[in-house]
Amino acid sequence: SYELTQPPSVSVSPGQTARITCSGDALPKNYAYWYQQKSGQAPVLVIYEDNKRPSGIPERFSGSSSGTMAMLTISGAQVDDEADYYCYSTDSSANQFGGGTKLTVL
Amino acid sequence: EVQLVESGGGLVQPGGSLRLSCAASGFSLSSYVMYWVRQAPGKGLEFVSAISTKGGGTHYGNSVRDRFTISRDNSKNTLYLQMGNLRPEDTAVYYCARALGKPSADYWGQGTLVTVSS
Numbered sequence: 172s173y174e175l176t177q178p179p180s181v182s183v184s185p186g187q188t189a190r191i192t193c194s195g196d197a198l199p200k201n202y203a204y205w206y207q208q209k210s211g212q213a214p215v216l217v218i219y220e221d222n223k224r225p226s227g228i229p230e231r232f233s234g235s236s237s238g239t240m241a242m243l244t245i246s247g248a249q250v251d252d253e254a255d256y257y258c259y260s261t262d263s264s265a266n267q268f269g270g271g272t273k274l275t276v277l
Numbered sequence: 278e279v280q281l282v283e284s285g286g287g288l289v290q291p292g293g294s295l296r297l298s299c300a301a302s303g304f305s306l307s308s309y310v311m312y313w314v315r316q317a318p319g320k321g322l323e324f325v326s327a328i329s330t331k332g333g334g335t336h337y338g339n340s341v342r343d344r345f346t347i348s349r350d351n352s353k354n355t356l357y358l359q360m361g362n363l364r365p366e367d368t369a370v371y372y373c374a375r376a377l378g379k380p381s382a383d384y385w386g387q388g389t390l391v392t393v394s395s
Contacts, residue, residue, distance in 0.1 A: 204378045206322070213372060213385035214322065225380040257322050259378065266336065266377075268314075271321035 173197050175258050175269035182275040189245040191272045193258030196239055197265075203241035204259040205234060207252075208271075214257065218243060248276045279303040279384055281373045286389030293363050293393070299356040299373030299386060307331070307351035309376045313358045315369035316388070325371070326358065341367075363393045 175195040183189045193203060205218035216225055218234035221241060231246045241260075245252055253276045258269040285297040297313070313325040326347040327336045335347050346359040356373055370390050376382035 202378075208322075213387055215385075216378065216380065216383040219378050219380050219383075223380065225383070255321075259322075261378070264336075266312075266324040266327060266338070268322040268324060 173260075173262075173265035173267045175260060175267050177256075177258060177269040177272045179270070180273045180275065182277070183248050185250055185276055186247055189248045189252070189274055189276070191243045191245075191256050191258075191274065193241045193243075193269050194239055195241075195260065195267075195269075197260060197262060197267075198236060198239050198241055201260045201262045203234065203236050205232075205241075205243045206257045206259060206268075207254045208257065209254045217256075245274070248274070250276050252276055281375065281384060281386035283371060283373050283386045283389035286371065286391045288392045288394065289363055290395050291364060291393055294359070294361045295363065295391060297358040297360065297371055297373075297389060297391070299358075301354045301356070301375075304375075305351075306349065306354045306356065309382065311347075311349060311356045312374040312377050313347060313356075314372045314374055314377075314385075315367075316372070317366070317369040320369075323369070327377075328356070360391070363391075365393050367391065368393050 202220045206214040208214040221236040222234040280302045312327045328347045344362045348357045370388040372388045373386040375384045
């Protein structure tokens, strides 16, 4: 099966670096994508194809992937970055979201 | 302005059916792979279904396969999700989404709530 595992929560102080992991056996062969979802809002793509940032997404958001683990890094996290973050991956036979990680910045 | 507006949600009894619609405006639906993604109250995102640009290819999540059918009418710029044999665990906000993972194309509607309860 195609499963992606994330930690339920991560907490940092403003200005610190937040790191959110996503693990899955299919990640060595497939890209990871990251979505940010703030309370009551639709998700927004913040990282695509492991490490690329869409236009309009702040430079403090970055992504990496190695082996079975992908990581979203928020350098100098801000209070406004507080949200749920979901990894996502897909191949020809499956589309899967991770369980989500609640990032608290306080 | 790009818009995706979902409709058709509501309260339905277990075993019942419901059809969701997603009206697209500001772009041509025919150019994009389209998706349905759901989110149960207080839970995470779950892939429901995807459909190719012309509708010839479809894909479903394991929990809805054989009960839900995705379709599209590009002439009406509208995406659909026919849901059958509904269960309480299908209760969720259902989002219509365009081109998941594609920069500058990835776009989500605001969702429509489906509640399955007796």
